[in-house]
Amino acid sequence: MKQYFILIILIALGACTTEKFDNRMQEDVLFLADDKLEGRQTGSEGEQLAADYIIERFKKIGLDPKGTEGYFQAFTFKPKKDPHSQASFSEKKSDSTITGKNVIGYIDNGAENTIIIGAHYDHLGFGEDGGSLHAGEKAIHNGADDNASGVSVMMNLAAKLKKSEIKGNNYLFMAFSGEEMGLLGSNYFVKNGTIDISKTNYMINMDMVGRMKQDSTLAIYGTGTSPLWGQIIHSLNSNFKIVEEKSGVGPSDHTSFYLNDIPVLHFFTGQHENYHKPSDDAELLNYEGMYAISDYIFSIIEELDDNGKLKFAKTKDAKKDSPRFKVTLGVMPDYLYDGKGMRIDGVTEDRPAHKAGILKGDVVVKMGDIEIADMMGYMTGLSKFKKGDSTTVIMLRDGKEITTEVTF
Incomplete structure (x- = not known):
């Protein structure tokens, strides 16, 4: 578990590499994966601190609020197990109801359709309510890769698209809450959209994109959810060894959109020995790989800018078999x-x-x-x-x- 002094080291290292990228992603991850956020469990004070940080980043980028209360879209649920005291801030009621909050920003280009770009920002807290693979004493699960990495890539894309001349779609950026408890935030959004969901062109999801290996393998899920995906992801690829999964159903928030007949792409650099453990920390991430993924996704959006609304296709759910x-x-x-x-x-x-x-x-x-x-x-x-x-x-x-x- 690392604190802010790591930022000084990373900035120094970044200055000594090249001008390929700045240090914004490192700064985002270091904040979101800091001990003081106590693992960002849904409904906790730490998740609220993360949400406030993301809002400030959205404001600086120039995104408009697109929640139900400013940038927030709140939803309530009863967990399978009673949450611990760290969830007390979030309007926890006597019946153990928890309030999660999606954080939503928007770029209005006056277009007919909207591209949704998302990543969940919640994690496991101290790992006591399920999901942890840690066998030792109670410890903070910082979730640097899962999923501070995805949130930082999302915000990098938001900044690039805000400055770009790619105006064929509107863009909605969403940091989902409640993913670790069952895709709760994304499921709530598709049923209670703050935009007309039928006008969604496609959805891009990033979950655990921070641990790219030396062979530059990148998994892309949902490639069968639109006839164009297969051609596009390969024609624009010059950096990655791509592993495809055609199904639109998987263990992350893109599933909620696919089940509502929206084409999806989900990006993932693989599980690792730190997955769902306290050791998933910021210094282990491959930031250069994350910038490369952001650039790649940007090129996909750019290439499809004048293609109109993508055709949706059903895919076979491998899990059923x-x-x-x-x-x-x-x-x-x-x-x-x-x-x-x-x-x-x-x-x-x-x-x-x-x-x-x-x-x-x-x-x-x-x-x-x-x-x-x-x-x-x-x-x-x-x-x-x-x-x-x-x-x-x-x-x-x-x-x-x-x-x-x-x-x-």
């Missing part, structure tokens, strides 16, 4: 891996994989008698076992085949 399983290895899959097998991006202590000596970077190619060709094969393999079962797992490590025994 996914096998159900009762056991797990206790690993973090590498969702950006496109080779044969299932590559492991993290191993949880004291779970079956850890006990069997499986390591980060291992590629699982077989479980029992089941060949593991990809993520779906891995899930199919897991579905064949129940708690207490043992099986052999074959994996590749540094090009060599290794066999181990796993007990679920």
Whole structure:
């Protein structure tokens, strides 16, 4: 957990690199992922501090307020579990109702349609109400990658589009609340839009875009939600190794818009060993990668400026076909891996994989008698076992085949 003194270091480093980017994104992340915001849990004082910061940034960029109360769009809900005292500021009532607040800014170009650009700004607080993968003592989950990174890219895009001559659409920028509790803010917005939702051209979402790896892999979800997406994302790409997912349904806020027949693109640089842990901190982010993603999204918007409203297309929901399983290895899959097998991006202590000596970077190619060709094969393999079962797992490590025994 780092404090503001890191900013001085990052500014110095930025001055010594090139003129590729300024330090605005670092400043945004450092504020949003600071300990004093206590993990930005929905309805908490820390989330309110983050919301106030985003509003000030929107004002400086020149965005008009487009909420129901200025820049705010409030919504209320009852959590599955009672929130802790950190949520007390947010008009918490005796029935444990919580108030979340979307933060919404707007560029009115007088156009017929509007592009929605969003990223959630809430996170897990101290990790006590579910979602945390931290096994130690109570600690602040700062969520630098999840999702201060996405919010900072969104604000960078807002500043660029405000200054640009790309006027074929209006632009609505939204920092969603309640994503970690079930896409609550985005779901509320599509049902209670502060613009005419039917006039939405398309929606762009950024969630965890701060940890681009050396091979510059970038996952783009929703590429099947409009016939133009596939051609556009590849023709404009010169920097990334793109991994596509056609489905418009996924674990982030773009899903709410897709389910309302709006074309979506969701950008993601992959999960990692710090995901949903207190160690997801600002100094681990790849800021140059984040600027590259912002430039890439800007080029997509620019290319489509005179195309009118995009045609929407339904996509197959892969989750409906996914096998159900009762056991797990206790690993973090590498969702950006496109080779044969299932590559492991993290191993949880004291779970079956850890006990069997499986390591980060291992590629699982077989479980029992089941060949593991990809993520779906891995899930199919897991579905064949129940708690207490043992099986052999074959994996590749540094090009060599290794066999181990796993007990679920």
